[in-house]
Amino acid sequence: MTLDQSNKKVSLWQPNRPKSKLIELIIKIIFGSFAFVSIATTMGIVLTLIFNTVDFFKEVSFLHYLTDTKWTPLFSSANFGIFVLISATVLSSVIAIVVALPLGLLSAICLSEYATERTRKILKPILEILAGVPTVVYGYFALLFLTPLLRLPMPEWVQNIIPAWDQFIPGLQGFNSLSAGIVLGIMIMPLVASLSEDAIYAVPQSLRDGAYALGATKREVIISVVLPAALSGIVSSLILAISRAIGETMIVALAAGQNPRLGLNPFVPVMTMTAFIVQVSLGDTPAGSIAYKTIYAVGMTLFLITLVLNIFSFWFVRRFREKYD
Amino acid sequence: MVTHKTTEQASLTDTEKPVLRAKRVDVYYGNNLAVREVSLDIFQHKVIAFIGPSGCGKSTILRCFNRMNDLVPSAKVKGEITFKGKDIYAPKVDPVELRSQIGMVFQKPNPFPKSIYENIAFGARINGYKGDMDQLIEESLKKAALWDEVKDKLKQSGLALSGGQQQRLCIARAIAVAPEVILMDEPCSALDPISTLKIEELIQELKLQYTIIIVTHNMQQASRVSDYTAFYNAEATDDGDKIGYLVEYDDTETIFQSPQQQATQEYVSGRFG
Numbered sequence: 001m002t003l004d005q006s007n008k009k010v011s012l013w014q015p016n017r018p019k020s021k022l023i024e025l026i027i028k029i030i031f032g033s034f035a036f037v038s039i040a041t042t043m044g045i046v047l048t049l050i051f052n053t054v055d056f057f058k059e060v061s062f063l064h065y066l067t068d069t070k071w072t073p074l075f076s077s078a079n080f081g082i083f084v085l086i087s088a089t090v091l092s093s094v095i096a097i098v099v100a101l102p103l104g105l106l107s108a109i110c111l112s113e114y115a116t117e118r119t120r121k122i123l124k125p126i127l128e129i130l131a132g133v134p135t136v137v138y139g140y141f142a143l144l145f146l147t148p149l150l151r152l153p154m155p156e157w158v159q160n161i162i163p164a165w166d167q168f169i170p171g172l173q174g175f176n177s178l179s180a181g182i183v184l185g186i187m188i189m190p191l192v193a194s195l196s197e198d199a200i201y202a203v204p205q206s207l208r209d210g211a212y213a214l215g216a217t218k219r220e221v222i223i224s225v226v227l228p229a230a231l232s233g234i235v236s237s238l239i240l241a242i243s244r245a246i247g248e249t250m251i252v253a254l255a256a257g258q259n260p261r262l263g264l265n266p267f268v269p270v271m272t273m274t275a276f277i278v279q280v281s282l283g284d285t286p287a288g289s290i291a292y293k294t295i296y297a298v299g300m301t302l303f304l305i306t307l308v309l310n311i312f313s314f315w316f317v318r319r320f321r322e323k324y325d
Numbered sequence: 326m327v328t329h330k331t332t333e334q335a336s337l338t339d340t341e342k343p344v345l346r347a348k349r350v351d352v353y354y355g356n357n358l359a360v361r362e363v364s365l366d367i368f369q370h371k372v373i374a375f376i377g378p379s380g381c382g383k384s385t386i387l388r389c390f391n392r393m394n395d396l397v398p399s400a401k402v403k404g405e406i407t408f409k410g411k412d413i414y415a416p417k418v419d420p421v422e423l424r425s426q427i428g429m430v431f432q433k434p435n436p437f438p439k440s441i442y443e444n445i446a447f448g449a450r451i452n453g454y455k456g457d458m459d460q461l462i463e464e465s466l467k468k469a470a471l472w473d474e475v476k477d478k479l480k481q482s483g484l485a486l487s488g489g490q491q492q493r494l495c496i497a498r499a500i501a502v503a504p505e506v507i508l509m510d511e512p513c514s515a516l517d518p519i520s521t522l523k524i525e526e527l528i529q530e531l532k533l534q535y536t537i538i539i540v541t542h543n544m545q546q547a548s549r550v551s552d553y554t555a556f557y558n559a560e561a562t563d564d565g566d567k568i569g570y571l572v573e574y575d576d577t578e579t580i581f582q583s584p585q586q587q588a589t590q591e592y593v594s595g596r597f598g
Contacts, residue, residue: 116398117398204435206431206433206435207435207437207438208396209393209396209429209431209435210431210435210436210437210495210498211437211447212393212396212424213391213393213424213428213429213431213499214424214425214428214447214448214451214452214498214499214502215421215422215423215424215425215426215448215451215452215502216421216447216448216451217421217451220451224437224447224451225437225447228437228438228439229437229438
């Protein structure tokens, strides 16, 4: 205000400083409150989880929760052995990663190192579309296509030689974590591929040039220079994919079954943490009952597992990321 | 063109055969001619400086000598480049093998995100080195005048070194695979004056064993380190592209004291570029 503006024609130049300051303030408040809503929602969810979980542990001992080998919260003789559900979740997620890691990483390498720029521009969005397929579609794909395929009876001459080999995968039941895990792997594969590809593509060309100039072949450049340099990005994509697999619900609820069972047999029906939450949420469990509180405890467990994974990923990226300027 | 005359003069004064010889080399990017008709001979155990304004194709020509241009999909090289008498663009020549004989140091230091030790061991390993690795690494680092600074921290990341040290690590890495020629593409442009001086001193040492071609923007550097200097210039075409060409190639003293060409005279005296 103290600036000398006398040389400007007063009638043409009339800035309203107080008004623009007020507008700036209002804008700031509006943006701030929207940001607050999302934070508050998250806080609310976490607090709800915590309170109900605390309620749950007032009735069930924590030791019991961790050590029991049965999961029967809806029975009159209730047992709450969370590892029954965790084993199923771990089993299906491990199968998923076994499928997704090689598929995803190799397609990422192919896209970023071997494909031409044009091919890459066409193929990468197509790959990402795979990530947009609704998971319920993957679920019945596993249940109605993959499982029947894996249970196809073997031809007679095979059975004559090996009598026990009656179907393609002997002992595979209608609901099983193998199909669910494989399809889960197909679901998270685009995530691994796309994020790993970003990490690999971001490795500076100068590093590749440096290796080529020493007489390295393309394979040597990729394995010894590019992949180690992209390691932190690849690992974080993998962990994000694992988090997705652990939290995924529809595929495992549809294809893996509803039978709480401790163990790592991929051929039999099991019940994952998410599948249990679906079962109780859809049923007529009265609010406030112990079975009702169970889903919060399970939800909390799920939340903690993914939180730990994310923290690990965050730490890993910070620890191993190379900075190139 | 005077180019050919000067090249012949250069080959007359030197009795030995050139290590590298470019004959009427054209380089295209896509359909655009980037550098035209470059012919020059590079002699053993000499330092050859490539100077000229930006976009005159000096780096492009440098990258033809170890076929780094192969990595640019649209690049195409015409004409003939021979290394010890053999055409390096002949179909049966493996660029991977060629690059282990003609090493390269880049504009920006580009050590691998590995330990100092592994940075050097990598090249030796992929080229099938069967000798004592520790000894090779010590020798290479000593030749690159870096050993005393890093001998106690060979396990540390190469990225933790200073810019000048990183560049000497890259030189050590190139030396370790026992090349005959080392191509240097503005190796000091990202370095401070003291690091630059160290690299220049190093070049003087290295030329006893290697042939060195150095691209530089710094004319003082060219006059300090090189035995021969090639001056490139660029001309603009009607559609705005630049085509680089070799103006003059002679021993460094001639280029800087009594160049034959007007353009060279103007460039080395700082009137343009």
